[in-house]
Amino acid sequence: MQRILGRGRYRWAFAVVMLMTAGGCTSVKMTGTARTGTEQLLLTGTWDDALGRVDFRPMADKRVFVDSQFLSQVVDKDYVVSSIYRAMGEQGVLMETNKDKAQIILEPMFGAYGTDMRDAQVGLPSMALSPSLLTGAALAGTSSGNSMNVSQTNREDAVVKAILYAYDGKSGRLVWESGWLLNAQGVRDHFFMGAGPYRMSSRGEVERYPDEAQNQTRRHFFGRMFSPLKQGSGNASR
Numbered sequence: 001m002q003r004i005l006g007r008g009r010y011r012w013a014f015a016v017v018m019l020m021t022a023g024g025c026t027s028v029k030m031t032g033t034a035r036t037g038t039e040q041l042l043l044t045g046t047w048d049d050a051l052g053r054v055d056f057r058p059m060a061d062k063r064v065f066v067d068s069q070f071l072s073q074v075v076d077k078d079y080v081v082s083s084i085y086r087a088m089g090e091q092g093v094l095m096e097t098n099k100d101k102a103q104i105i106l107e108p109m110f111g112a113y114g115t116d117m118r119d120a121q122v123g124l125p126s127m128a129l130s131p132s133l134l135t136g137a138a139l140a141g142t143s144s145g146n147s148m149n150v151s152q153t154n155r156e157d158a159v160v161k162a163i164l165y166a167y168d169g170k171s172g173r174l175v176w177e178s179g180w181l182l183n184a185q186g187v188r189d190h191f192f193m194g195a196g197p198y199r200m201s202s203r204g205e206v207e208r209y210p211d212e213a214q215n216q217t218r219r220h221f222f223g224r225m226f227s228p229l230k231q232g233s234g235n236a237s238r
Contacts, residue, residue, distance in 0.1 A: 035075075038156065038206060039115055042187055044079055045203040046158040047113070050183040051087050054164065058176050060092035064166065065102035074113045084108060084164070104166050104175060112161040122151040150193060157186040 066084050071077045084106070085095050096102040165177035187206050189197035201207040 042158040046185040050181040056088045056091040063094045063096040064104045065096045106166040110162045118155045123149040152191040154189040159184045
């Protein structure tokens with residue numbers, strides 16, 4: 001009787017597998033944003049580091065408006081303006097969003113705000129069998145086909161060059177300037193025999209991403225997988 005039941009289970013499982021495979025293949029298309037998360041973290045972090053060196057205290061207790069009219073070429077324009085307001089507020093400057101009511105007008109000017117990318121690969125040329133020898137086959141390099149990629153390094157550098165200056169809202173006289181702010185940060189992703197990336201970066205948040213995102217996903221997945229077991233053991237103990 002047990003053998004008959006066992007065979008019935010195997011047949012049922014086989015039927016389920018066949019039904020699943022007969023349904024055809026399904027592919028899921030995943031899209032990405034126009035700018036990678038790494039690029040955004042790297043650029044905004046480079047700017048944050050430069051802005052953190054600015055002393056806004058000479059304008060403390062003054063109502064200051066940040067004029068963003070010259071930031072049209074800065075891709076993170078809104079972030080830059082908001083971060084300036086926050087940095088000023090932390091140092092006692094009064095934030096004013098109406099230019100006509102401001103005592104001081106601050107203008108950010110950027111000479112550079114962007115990234116550079118460089119890739120390097122180390123590999124072996126593609127190999128083919130040479131049929132010219134009757135007694136055996138010899139390996140020969142060929143220019144056709146794909147080479148074997150042994151090691152690959154992707155580098156991305158971010159650079160920011162900016163100056164902040166402020167003038168009196170009524171007289172137009174220059175009252176303050178930050179001096180030139182120059183900062184550069186980078187990230188390096190290394191792949192070896194297809195494994196990786198092994199990431200290094202001068203920015204801590206860039207180095208932790210995307211591993212941290214994948215770790216969170218794994219914790220969530222295994223948490224859901226084993227939660228019924230935990231609930232079952234809890235009920236059993238009761």
